[in-house]
Amino acid sequence: MLLTLQCCGQDTDGLYEAMEKAVARSEGSWSGSTNSRSAVEKAIESQTKSEDWEIDRRLLKTGERIASGSCGDLYRGVYLGQDVAVKVLRSEHLNDTLEDEFVQEVAILREVQHRNVVRFIGASTKSPHLCIVTEYMPGGSLYDYLHKNHNVLKLSQLLRFAIDICKGMEYLHQSNIIHRDLKTANLLMDTHNVVKVADFGVARFQNKGGVMTAETGTYRWMAPEVINHQLYDQKADVFSFAIVLWELVTAKVPYDSMTPLQAALGVRQGLRPDLPENAHPKLIDLMQRCWDAVSDNRPSFSEIKLELEVLLQEVQEPSGAVNGN
Structure with missing residues (x-):
C-alpha cells in the first residue's frame, strides 16, 4: 500500500524497475507496524493517555482470518462482547517506516468519529503483539x-x-x-x-x-x-x-x-x-x-x-x- 520510490526523474529504465519492485511490494500489503514498543508507546502517549484506548489482550478473542497481507493479517474477533476486526501486525516485518505508519494510523483513528467512517475501538502497542481493533463490518x-x-x-x-x-x-x-x-x-x-x-x-x-x-x-x-x-x-x-x-x-x-x-x-x-x-x-x-x-x-x-x-x-x-x- 505504501509505494516510495527513490528516483524522481524522467522515464528511465531505473524508474520502470523501481516501479515494478514497488508494485510487487505493495500489491495486497498491509500498512502500519512498529519495531519498538517504547518508540510506539512514547509517540502515541505524547498525544494522549494510552489507557483510554489500549486493548487488554486478555479480553480479546480472535477467530477466523478474513484477509492476509505481506505485513499482517486481519481477523474476526470479539472484544468486550462486541464483534470486531483485528488487524494483527507480524513482528518479523517491523521497521521504522511501518512503525511510523502504525503510530499515524492509531493517531488518526482516535480522532475520527462518523457514521461513514469505520469505528476505532482500540489498539495494542505492547510489542510484539501489535494490533488495531475496529468495528466488524459484516457486509x-x-x-x-x-x-x-x-x-x-x-x-x-x-x-x-x-x-x-x-x-x-x-x-x-x-x-x-x-x-x-x-x-x-x-x-x-x-x-x-x-x-x-x-x-x-x-x-x-x-x-x-x-x-x-x-x-x-x-x-x-x-x-x-x-x-x-x-x-x-x-x-x-x-x-x-x-x-x-x-x-x-x-x-x-x-x-x-x-x-x-x-x-x-x-x-x-x-x-x-x-x-x-x-x-x-x-x-x-x-x-x-x-x-x-x-x-x-x-x-x-x-x-x-x-x-x-x-x-x-x-x-x-x-x-x-x-x-x-
Missing part, C-alpha cells in the same frame, strides 16, 4: 461486493453508496485528513449496507505542512500528481473517488487488461477508464470532472455529495409522481 468490502459477488447496482443503490462515501470523505477532509488510498477494497459495508471508509494505514493529517510521500496508495486508483511526484493535496482523494464511481457504475476492475504498472504509466499520460455506455449522463460528467488532470478543477466532496443527493432525489421521484419514494 465486507465494496470490491468483493462488485467483483467477487458480481453484483450490478441499480442506480438508486449506486447513488446511496456513493453518497455514503462522500459523507465519510467530506468529514475526513474537514478534519484535515487525507486518506491517500481510497478504493473499493477500503470501503466496507455494515448489515444495513451503509458504506464506511476504512484502512487509514497511509492516511495523514494535512495541516502539519511538509511534503507528502510520492506514490502512496494503489496504482489503479492513484492520482497522476501522486504518481508524478508532484505536490498534492486532498484533491488526490477526489481523483480516487472518480475511479471508485466508475467501478460502481460498471462493476468492473479499472484497467483490468493492464498490470498496475501499465495503468500508472498510462494515467501519467492522460489515460482514464473508458466511459461507460448507458450510464446516467450526470454521473459521466461528474466522474470526468473528478478525474481531471488539473487537481484544482476537481470538485470537493461537499460539492460532489450535493450533486449526488439531487440526482438521487430525481431518480426517486419520477415525473408526474405525487410521492417520490
Whole structure:
C-alpha cells in the first residue's frame, strides 16, 4: 500500500524497475507496524493517555482470518462482547517506516468519529503483539461486493453508496485528513449496507505542512500528481473517488487488461477508464470532472455529495409522481 520510490526523474529504465519492485511490494500489503514498543508507546502517549484506548489482550478473542497481507493479517474477533476486526501486525516485518505508519494510523483513528467512517475501538502497542481493533463490518468490502459477488447496482443503490462515501470523505477532509488510498477494497459495508471508509494505514493529517510521500496508495486508483511526484493535496482523494464511481457504475476492475504498472504509466499520460455506455449522463460528467488532470478543477466532496443527493432525489421521484419514494 505504501509505494516510495527513490528516483524522481524522467522515464528511465531505473524508474520502470523501481516501479515494478514497488508494485510487487505493495500489491495486497498491509500498512502500519512498529519495531519498538517504547518508540510506539512514547509517540502515541505524547498525544494522549494510552489507557483510554489500549486493548487488554486478555479480553480479546480472535477467530477466523478474513484477509492476509505481506505485513499482517486481519481477523474476526470479539472484544468486550462486541464483534470486531483485528488487524494483527507480524513482528518479523517491523521497521521504522511501518512503525511510523502504525503510530499515524492509531493517531488518526482516535480522532475520527462518523457514521461513514469505520469505528476505532482500540489498539495494542505492547510489542510484539501489535494490533488495531475496529468495528466488524459484516457486509465486507465494496470490491468483493462488485467483483467477487458480481453484483450490478441499480442506480438508486449506486447513488446511496456513493453518497455514503462522500459523507465519510467530506468529514475526513474537514478534519484535515487525507486518506491517500481510497478504493473499493477500503470501503466496507455494515448489515444495513451503509458504506464506511476504512484502512487509514497511509492516511495523514494535512495541516502539519511538509511534503507528502510520492506514490502512496494503489496504482489503479492513484492520482497522476501522486504518481508524478508532484505536490498534492486532498484533491488526490477526489481523483480516487472518480475511479471508485466508475467501478460502481460498471462493476468492473479499472484497467483490468493492464498490470498496475501499465495503468500508472498510462494515467501519467492522460489515460482514464473508458466511459461507460448507458450510464446516467450526470454521473459521466461528474466522474470526468473528478478525474481531471488539473487537481484544482476537481470538485470537493461537499460539492460532489450535493450533486449526488439531487440526482438521487430525481431518480426517486419520477415525473408526474405525487410521492417520490
